[in-house]
Amino acid sequence: MIPSIEWIENKVKMIDQTILPQKLEFLEFEDYRDVANAIKIMNIRGAPAIGVAAAMGMALASIEFKNKNKEEFLSSLKEAGELIKQTRPTAVNLFWAVDRILNKIEGVDKKSSELSEIIIDEAKKMWQEDIDTNKSIGKYGAELLDDGDTVQTHCNAGSLATVQYGTALAPVRVAIEQGKKISVVADETRPRLQGARLTAFELQYDKIPVSVISDGSSGLMMRLGKIQKVIVGADRITSDGVFNKIGTYMVALAAQDNKIPFYVAAPVSTLSMSESFEDVKIEQRDSKEVSYVLGKVQIVPEGVNCINYAFDFTPFELVSAVITEDGVFPPKDLVEKYT
Numbered sequence: 001m002i003p004s005i006e007w008i009e010n011k012v013k014m015i016d017q018t019i020l021p022q023k024l025e026f027l028e029f030e031d032y033r034d035v036a037n038a039i040k041i042m043n044i045r046g047a048p049a050i051g052v053a054a055a056m057g058m059a060l061a062s063i064e065f066k067n068k069n070k071e072e073f074l075s076s077l078k079e080a081g082e083l084i085k086q087t088r089p090t091a092v093n094l095f096w097a098v099d100r101i102l103n104k105i106e107g108v109d110k111k112s113s114e115l116s117e118i119i120i121d122e123a124k125k126m127w128q129e130d131i132d133t134n135k136s137i138g139k140y141g142a143e144l145l146d147d148g149d150t151v152q153t154h155c156n157a158g159s160l161a162t163v164q165y166g167t168a169l170a171p172v173r174v175a176i177e178q179g180k181k182i183s184v185v186a187d188e189t190r191p192r193l194q195g196a197r198l199t200a201f202e203l204q205y206d207k208i209p210v211s212v213i214s215d216g217s218s219g220l221m222m223r224l225g226k227i228q229k230v231i232v233g234a235d236r237i238t239s240d241g242v243f244n245k246i247g248t249y250m251v252a253l254a255a256q257d258n259k260i261p262f263y264v265a266a267p268v269s270t271l272s273m274s275e276s277f278e279d280v281k282i283e284q285r286d287s288k289e290v291s292y293v294l295g296k297v298q299i300v301p302e303g304v305n306c307i308n309y310a311f312d313f314t315p316f317e318l319v320s321a322v323i324t325e326d327g328v329f330p331p332k333d334l335v336e337k338y339t
Helices: 032-040 047-065 070-085 092-105 112-142 170-177 194-205 215-223 248-257 331-338
Strands: 005-008 011-015 026-029 150-153 183-187 210-213 229-232 241-245 262-265 311-315 321-324 327-329
Touching (some): 005 047, 005 112, 011 047, 026 032, 032 047, 032 070, 092 112, 112 262, 112 321, 170 262, 183 194, 183 215, 194 210, 210 215, 215 248, 229 241, 229 248
Parallel strands (some): 150 183, 150 229, 183 210, 229 262, 262 321
Antiparallel strands (some): 005 011, 241 311, 321 327
């Protein structure tokens, strides 16, 4: 597993996920504005990964501003944080990461250059925490998988959506390490095809059995008995349900109708229990993502309107349990524990 993002010699290095699976290339940034743009145009994506990217973007900003006086340093850093927060409004990890960096230096009586060092260390710490968190999610989630299971996932919540290891795919990885025979079905995940491009790429790279299906095939696959469990990730979990990549809700409905467990795997940093569905802005992206396939081939007649919501909402009544680094929780228990 290759880390999706790293901090190397005061630079942010990340896999360019927009050109996978045709090419495996890396981007390097020294300017937080470039990191913010990379998040916005989805060079890097996945809630945990963009949280770490946001923290590292703040670290780059702190380097840029470290020669300013403390008041100017803090003001400039907050402006950088606001720019980063505006890139992807639905993923709560983004806001969590920026706020964690700012809170780390709040009230600290040190000069700007010393505060910059604190921020860099905190970003590195968040990088390692993400890996450790994913492995814990994998350990708890693997207990839900039986030898011979085929697991469906939606979008990409694997190693590429995190620093390394993944959330929804972590239980699969751990179960295989335990000797269980597990295979994965990845739906293509229109319109950006993260399942077909990214999930299939990383599982094939790690020699984990994977098949790709069209988005409309999930229900039939379940009815035919070809899927035993569903595990997806999350961009935000509120008090009443889960925000995840568009199409998740339909997979959950099919799973309920076919009496198949539907699990959500996500770190605690994804929880936003003070909010409900009505409080969350669902990101709408460029309509050309729908009218063109990967920006190359136009498939919708010129002049026809396209609607492109990036996420949808799955209510808790369709969720069997949420897997966090703290354990496996039915929705009611999750709300009670983290509220």
